[in-house]
Amino acid sequence: MLKQKLPLKSVTQPQEADLIAKLEQILSLEDSQAKLVGSNGEEVLIPESVYSVLRQVVHAMASGKTITLAPHNRELTTQQAADILNVSRPFLIKLLEEEQIPYIKVGKHRRIRYQDLMTYKEVRDKKRSQLLEQLVQMTEDAGLYEDNE
Missing domain, CATH: 1.10.1660 (Multidrug-efflux Transporter Regulator; Chain: A; Domain 2)
Structure with a gap:
């Protein structure tokens, strides 16, 4: 059973800035179909709804903002x-x-x-x-x- 600890707050560490900037650049490409590659090499397409949230989160983090994720009924x-x-x-x-x-x-x-x-x-x-x-x-x-x- 997966337990969630919410709200999740994310603060970018200095050593992550370059990686986040590169990720933002990749996510901002139009018509790109994102996929997740597991440690075993298995590939899973990321649904558009998840991709949209991921894009917003990465953009905010690249801009130096703190992110808080919480379910609406919390x-x-x-x-x-x-x-x-x-x-x-x-x-x-x-x-x-x-x-x-x-x-x-x-x-x-x-x-x-x-x-x-x-x-x-x-x-x-x-x-x-x-x-x-x-x-x-x-x-x-x-x-x-x-x-x-």
Whole structure:
């Protein structure tokens, strides 16, 4: 039986950078059919759905980003959720109490579904982008933005 330890976090080691860059280059080729070659020489074609995820993960790692993989139905602790949002645990608790993110109670502990957390994050990030665009527009309208061309 295969046990999974999730979320899986991956941080690129310096000695792996060249290998990851080469792998990214190979994966970015269009119309390439990837296959896995086992230690016994057996070849297995990689399904497109897996290939797509692999491409995204390798690209992010080549860009120096940390990768976290987690199933959508996974329940997170408040600390795990706070880490994903890059906020403090007390701030996350405040969001939960304000009902901005759904949660369940397991005994005395709060648990947040991964999908609910990602939905909140997407909405939050979209609002931030819209506010930033409005701020830029207001700055331009007020003549405070200088174009150095």
